[in-house]
Amino acid sequence: MIKLIANQGDDELLRLMLAGDAESFETLYERRQAGVYRFALRMSGSESIAEDVTQDVFIALLRDGGQYDSSRGSLAAYLYGMARHRVLRRLERDRSFVSISDEVEEDDPTMSEKFINRQDPLAELTRNEIIDSVRQAILALPAHYREVVVLCNLQELNYEDAANIIGCPVGTVRSRLHRARTMLIEKLQTIKKAEAPPRNLLSARCV
């Protein structure tokens, strides 16, 4: 039975879930939670917001899942759309507050464990620095540029799905993505220049 449910499509799982089938809900959750959570995480940069948003999205699906219209797009796009709406609303609401949780996380010893690689510590450190700088650059983008990068480049959705989620034409997604990537390149170059050590070495000549 479990195997049968696991092979069902999203729409069928939703139908069963709305009929009260707990296993369908669990399967649907397992299938889609990671994407929704990561989208919210990359959009907000906050694990607590991502958790809240993921929970809200699935509660909303539970309550209002009947409103989903498969002719307008996939269930995944519907979930991303709900997550997007909630993240933007949350960001708007929290804009006047400064979170201290990220600073705490930096001091968390378990976080530093992630950066330790037994094989090649230096390469792993460099890789993690790159990933961190790219994530920071993405977070620094305006929200409407950030979302196209997260959807198209990180979640690897196609332009049509992203347009469906954002609610704009495909051409807008393409132009926003183009502009967002140009901004990302500029930001990463700025970060790279800022992090580069100052060249204090002066040329010398033997007399």
Added chain:
Amino acid sequence: MNCHEFEKLINDLACDHLMSVAKRAQAWAHQETCAACAARLGEEKLLTERLRMVANADVEQTPAHVKTALLAAFAQHAASVGNASVKTAKPATPALNAPKKLTPSSSLAAQRSRWLWAAAAAAVILIAAIVTWRLWNVSGAIAFPSNTTTMATDSRSVEAPSQNHQAEVTNSPQENPSEHPITTTTPEPKDTATTRPHAVTGKPQSGGRGANSYQPHTTQQTMATSNQNEVVTDYIPLTYLSIATALDSGLVVRVQVPRSTLISMGLPMNVESSKELIKADVVVGDDGVARAIRFVHDLSAKPDGKLMK
């Protein structure tokens, strides 16, 4: 292929997206002859590589306690739905594994509820029609230009700072439930003489005073004149909602935004004047979220009457 055309394809080239063989060949031929485009493609490819690195490093999962909470919520929800639908049915009805079937009693209740909703909706429409008719009779003596039908939607008590694009709405739709933002039957004045968004106070009083106490704003005539000189675009949805739903309710706020906003909406823009401010009307939903935007070009602002670039 020139550099401009190459730039349009650069994302697809860097991400190895599908494209026609001819276009790809042309693009490769161009980048072999153009050093700037080759360097640009190199940057884009590097970015793509780094973004893939980030995507592959994204292994985060929702914490287990969220799943536990959701499963508990599901059980609670299923139980409540089950209780509602099988009130008079046998307790052993397998409500969880079958689609919900309404029992006769719940069907009657649902039918009654539907009638109640229909009656409430009819009452609201009737009240709105009466109020609109009274407002129309009172304001009929005031001559509005014909094209104020579109601009009348803008008349709400709002105050919007222009630089950070925030709009602080000072009245709520609940205060005037009869006012629909897209209505064309209650033209209200709005001062557009100044270039900055500002509070508009010339609106009918809510409550007992009604339309009879309506005093037109002193800048009404100025507004009426300036509206004739405005060219507006269609509303562009900012949310997942369709444009019809986005304009269903809410407030219209006149703001000033940088000209570069045109690009973000997929409209063409003159890059040289990207920092200039242009007028825009933003539809703010009842939840405070911007739903749609349209751009306004004031022909009277520039004597030569240039359209937005």
